[in-house]
Amino acid sequence: MTIHRAIVARVQPLTATMTRVTLHGEGLTAFESTGVGDEYIRLFFPHGPDRSDISLPITTEKGWETPEGRPVAPMRTYTVRAVRPESREIDVDFVLHDHGVASTWVADAQPGDVLGVNDPTGLYSPPDDLAWQVLIADQTGLPAVARLLENTPAEVATRVIVELPGPEVVQPLPGTKVTWTYGGNGHEASRLAELVSAAIPAGTDMTGGYVWVAGETNALRTVRRYLRKELRLPATRFKVVGYWIPxxxxxxxxxxxxxxxxxxxxxxxxxxxxxxxxxxxxxxxxxxxxxxx
Incomplete structure (x- = not known):
């Protein structure tokens, strides 16, 4: 694993609750444009008011450690929305809220700001016989859903269900019809478990199928138990990814x-x-x- 120094190249508001930050850096040439659609990275943020002062960790056999005498860099995990290795750029979409290290940082983000970025890891792993899939997420999973859709072969039938705070934050998604539902996302109780059980009811023939679900970690405990214990799906037929905890x-x-x-x-x-x-x-x-x- 390598931790790269990345510079903010552009900041683009997407909706009232999401902002895209484009990061540029020499080390980002190692990111592949054909990478797994839900790749995640760890972002290391400035520890003080100087937005260019990053205490980049040193990689070790067990992960990373803070250089001696340096403060610990706050770290958060995000998915990669897009990769352009030829221009040494990646896009990361941030959900905006009124607290937290990342949201506070992105509220004032501007070109020239510095972050640390480690190498990406993907989790989406459909079976070899993939013919259809269901992608279900709340707002935090929206960037991964978009990239997964961009990477999905045209012959794979895909159903998408996204839970957002409200219709004002809907974003266009490539190449498929999307069911938008409203709620959850820290504003009220998440309906992800209900949405999954409605989309994949008991008795569903999972031949050629795959289910990918991402969002509020606590809500996904119920989802994981349902898919694994009630439907008895093999791990090759689903992936459940907790993105955030209230x-x-x-x-x-x-x-x-x-x-x-x-x-x-x-x-x-x-x-x-x-x-x-x-x-x-x-x-x-x-x-x-x-x-x-």
Whole structure:
């Protein structure tokens, strides 16, 4: 993994609740325009008022670490909306809200600002027999949905369902009919679980099919259990990706306040080599729910 220094080249408002930032940097030539549509990157932000002063981490075998004597750079995870390696550029779309490191930064973003960017990782992994797919997301998943659609072969039938705060923030999506629903997104209870169960009801023939769902992490716990435990889908037929947690800072504080033994127990839940990853995730999420997290 490499962490690159990237410069803001352009800032483009998309809707009242989303802004696109184009990043430029020599290291971004390694990003592929044919990469996986839901690739995510970690963005490292300035730690103080100087928007060009980035404490870029040093990569290690286990991930990264802050250089000695330097402050820790705030980090957030985002999907890559578009890649243009020939011009050393990537686009990242930010959801705007009234708090948080990333949203506060993007509210004043301008050309010349500096961020750290690590190499991308994709999660979308349809089966070899893909003939149809359903993509369901809230607003945070909209950039990935758009790129997935751009990368999907024309012969693959695709249904898209997106939950937005309201009709005023609808964005055009390429090449398919979209069902827009309104709610969730931190303004009221998410309906992602309901939308998934309506789109993929019990008894659905999943031959050639794939389901990709992204959005509020807590709401997707129910989605994951439904697809895996109730419908008994193999992991090759779906991907569920939690993008955000309501009041994330408070959640992190409550997690860190857990007794050390409980946190060790949570980490140990991932150590069973016999159980598949999706089932380990369900086990982990169930324990978090028991703990009120």
């Amino acid at each position: 009041n994330a800072d408070s959640w992190n504080e409550r997690y860190e306040a857990l007794p050390e033994a409980v946190r060790a127990e949570l980490v140990a839940l991932w150590d069973d080599p016999v159980v598949e990853e999706e089932d380990l995730t369900i086990r982990y999420e169930s324990r978090l729910s028991d703990l009120g997290l």
